[in-house]
Amino acid sequence: MAGTFMSAQVRRIATLAAHFRVPSVAATGERRLQAFATMANTSVFENVQQAPEDPILGVTVAYNKDPSPSKLNLGVGAYRTEEGKPLVLDVVKRAEQQLVAEKSRNKEYQAITGNQQFNKLSARLILGPDSPAIAKNCVATVQALSGTGALRIGAEFLAAHYAKPQIFLPMPTWGNHNKIFPLGGVSQKPYRYYDPKTRGLDYEGMLEDLKAAPDGAVILLHACAHNPTGVDPTEEQWEGIRKVIRSKNQLPFFDCAYQGFASGSLDKDAYAVRSFVADGGECLISQSFAKNMGLYGERVGALNIVCRSAPVASRVDSQLKLVIRPMYSSPPVHGAAIAAAILEDGNLFKNWTVELKGMADRIISMRHQLYDALQERGTPGDWDHVLKQIGMFTFTGLNKSQVEFMTREYHIYMTSDGRISMAGLSSRTVPHLADAMHAAVVGAKSKV
Numbered sequence: 001m002a003g004t005f006m007s008a009q010v011r012r013i014a015t016l017a018a019h020f021r022v023p024s025v026a027a028t029g030e031r032r033l034q035a036f037a038t039m040a041n042t043s044v045f046e047n048v049q050q051a052p053e054d055p056i057l058g059v060t061v062a063y064n065k066d067p068s069p070s071k072l073n074l075g076v077g078a079y080r081t082e083e084g085k086p087l088v089l090d091v092v093k094r095a096e097q098q099l100v101a102e103k104s105r106n107k108e109y110q111a112i113t114g115n116q117q118f119n120k121l122s123a124r125l126i127l128g129p130d131s132p133a134i135a136k137n138c139v140a141t142v143q144a145l146s147g148t149g150a151l152r153i154g155a156e157f158l159a160a161h162y163a164k165p166q167i168f169l170p171m172p173t174w175g176n177h178n179k180i181f182p183l184g185g186v187s188q189k190p191y192r193y194y195d196p197k198t199r200g201l202d203y204e205g206m207l208e209d210l211k212a213a214p215d216g217a218v219i220l221l222h223a224c225a226h227n228p229t230g231v232d233p234t235e236e237q238w239e240g241i242r243k244v245i246r247s248k249n250q251l252p253f254f255d256c257a258y259q260g261f262a263s264g265s266l267d268k269d270a271y272a273v274r275s276f277v278a279d280g281g282e283c284l285i286s287q288s289f290a291k292n293m294g295l296y297g298e299r300v301g302a303l304n305i306v307c308r309s310a311p312v313a314s315r316v317d318s319q320l321k322l323v324i325r326p327m328y329s330s331p332p333v334h335g336a337a338i339a340a341a342i343l344e345d346g347n348l349f350k351n352w353t354v355e356l357k358g359m360a361d362r363i364i365s366m367r368h369q370l371y372d373a374l375q376e377r378g379t380p381g382d383w384d385h386v387l388k389q390i391g392m393f394t395f396t397g398l399n400k401s402q403v404e405f406m407t408r409e410y411h412i413y414m415t416s417d418g419r420i421s422m423a424g425l426s427s428r429t430v431p432h433l434a435d436a437m438h439a440a441v442v443g444a445k446s447k448v
């Protein structure tokens with residue numbers, strides 16, 4: 001046992017070193033000594049390596065530096081209006097006004113696990129109002145620093161308390177998953193998910209890989225609107241996936257970052273999670289309110305751990321506090337209070353669903369406009385996937401050099417895997433994107 005713990009620690013140190021681009025320990029020690037020797041004129045951080053930009057957020061950094069008036073940022077998944085502006089939802093503004101007017105509000109620290117009312121309503125949103133798991137107090141829910149924070153708490157909890165801290169991630173997946181889990185102490189392996197030939201789900205490959213994965217392994221599943229591919233299993237396929245996972249006593253970890261954004265319906269987008277909870281088995285669910293409430297920078301999210309019994313859920317909750325307290329002590333007040341106000345007030349909730357549907361519909365209309373624009377230009381290739389894929393992103397199939405070409409010649413910014421954020425497009429910018437995609441596909445050397 002001690003040996004296993006040691007080797008897990010050694011693995012974690014190696015993961016940290018690779019992540020932070022720290023050279024080998026010996027080399028670092030040597031350079032540190034040199035640095036001390038010449039301390040008078042050398043920084044003690046002399047040996048810190050220049051880190052590369054983040055593959056997604058770094059796209060915005062590059063975009064911000066570009067002086068071109070026609071530049072377009074389709075990198076990060078952030079919703080924009082038809083005018084290309086960030087959107088603060090009307091219900092969010094109203095909830096904030098209510099909060100400001102409440103004289104009794106203060107800025108005291110929250111509990112370690114955050115806003116309890118928010119936690120209750122957040123769990124209800126994903127699991128459904130009639131969820132027996134909630135009724136039986138089998139769910140431990142903690143407020144988290146948006147979806148990323150929820151995933152990280154989940155990873156740290158699994159590393160400490162789960163016998164098989166190894167997670168299987170879909171191939172491809174959101175780029176940060178590959179970092180959150182190993183740095184949180186959970187080793188990762190891929191499973192087949194996307195088939196570039198069909199631009200659809202590799203269902204057979206996925207089931208084969210899940211069957212070959214060890215009993216008890218943790219399986220990361222995108223609850224809806226898979227990022228980056230926009231390819232989700234059908235309800236029948238979810239059923240097949242659920243059966244395999246349950247037959248092997250594997251532990252599903254749902255990442256739910258887009259509830260309501262895929263179909264426009266909060267309930268429809270919760271289908272997969274609810275089907276796994278309905279069978280009585282256990283799972284983890286991270287939730288983000290970044291996209292569906294537009295609360296990106298407020299960092300509002302939750303981690304739910306669905307357990308078999310109330311006493312287990314209560315003990316899990318107590319341990320989650322031990323994960324959170326030394327990390328950031330307690331979560332911020334404001335964003336979760338906004339979300340709770342919207343979730344608890346019938347009127348605000350209803351208006352939220354209308355605004356959410358409006359955002360989802362605008363994204364779907366962008367899909368149609370882009371598809372039509374490519375057809376008009378006679379762009380070679382099959383572009384049906386632009387219409388078929390679900391959620392914020394289109395996984396275009398454009399390769400790295402085509403992406404580079406579009407950035408260089410058309411000032412269009414996107415991730416190097418060819419993913420574009422449809423939420424960043426508008427009727428005004430679709431022709432520019434279609435021109436760029438057309439030129440990239442026909443192999444134009446330069447626009448000028």
Ligand code: PLA
Nearest residue numbers: 056076077146147148174227255257288290
């Ligand atoms: N999980 C998935 C699948 C995501 O796509 C994202 C965000 C998150 C979790 C985390 O979001 P949160 O912490 O803000 O709640 N993905 C974005 C942004 C939208 C990012 O990379 O941070 C993306 O552009 O892929």
